[in-house]
Amino acid sequence: xxxxxxxxxxxxxxxxxxxxxxxxxxxxxxxxxxxxxxxxxxxxxxxxxxxxxxxxxxxxxxxxxxxxxxxxxxxxxxxxxxxxxxxxxxxxxxxxxxxxxxxxxxxxxxxxxxxxxxxxxxxxxxxxxxxxxxxxxxxxxxxxxxxxxxxxxxxxxxxxxxxxxxxxxxxxxxx
Numbered sequence: 001x002x003x004x005x006x007x008x009x010x011x012x013x014x015x016x017x018x019x020x021x022x023x024x025x026x027x028x029x030x031x032x033x034x035x036x037x038x039x040x041x042x043x044x045x046x047x048x049x050x051x052x053x054x055x056x057x058x059x060x061x062x063x064x065x066x067x068x069x070x071x072x073x074x075x076x077x078x079x080x081x082x083x084x085x086x087x088x089x090x091x092x093x094x095x096x097x098x099x100x101x102x103x104x105x106x107x108x109x110x111x112x113x114x115x116x117x118x119x120x121x122x123x124x125x126x127x128x129x130x131x132x133x134x135x136x137x138x139x140x141x142x143x144x145x146x147x148x149x150x151x152x153x154x155x156x157x158x159x160x161x162x163x164x165x166x167x168x169x170x171x172x173x174x175x
Contacts, residue, residue, distance in 0.1 A: 011085045013141055015095035019059055020134060023103025025157045027052055028127045029164030031107045032120060036165055037172035041116045045108065052104030060097030067092040106130045124161065131157040 031048045038044070071086035085092075110122030135150035142149075 008084045009141060011088075011091075012095065013138065014085065015063065015092050016099045017134060017138060018063070019056075019096035019099030020103035021131070021153060021156070022059060023052065023055065023100035024106050024127050024131055024134075025103075025160045026055060027104040027107040028123060028157060029160040031111065031123060031164075032161055033164035033168030035111070035116055035120050035123075035168065037168035039116055041111050041119065044111045044116070044119075048104070048108040048111065052101060052108065055104065056097045056100040059100045060093040063096035064089045064093035103130070127157060127161070128154055 027048055030051050031044050034047045035041075035044045067086055067089040071082050071089065074080055074082040074086060106127050107123050110119040110126060113119075114122050131153040132150040135153035136146045138144065138153075139146040139149035
């Protein structure tokens with residue numbers, strides 16, 4: 001694990017990417033599906049905010065319980081030291097929850113400022129750029145290939161976004 005400025009950056013990076021990527025991907029899929037199903041920016045914003053808050057709380061709780069459980073497992077083994085990444089469940093919960101909110105906001109922002117048709121494209125572009133840059137950021141800290149890492153996160157995000165879009169188109173309401 002790479003240490004910088006006295007912090008264990010691997011722990012921070014893991015939790016940040018977990019929350020941010022999940023927030024971007026899941027909320028983008030949701031808002032695209034709702035947008036093309038209803039063509040109502042108000043419904044998109046309400047559902048997007050509700051999903052973002054519910055998911056951030058859920059993801060933070062999952063980060064807390066999974067980190068606590070892993071730490072308890074290592075403590076029970078007594079033969080091995082508890083790895084740094086499992087010593088602070090509250091840190092993991094806060095990092096995952098806050099980065100999830102940040103990621104979710106990327107999908108929603110265009111719907112506050114643009115007509116719904118443009119907001120759909122705005123959300124795709126903003127989230128695509130954010131996912132790609134998150135991958136580049138990850139590669140910087142892991143000494144990986146920045147283009148491969150960015151493309152990997154972008155692909156994952158767009159597969160989920162496409163699923164949300166297709167479901168919205170299939171199940172959409174007539175206006």
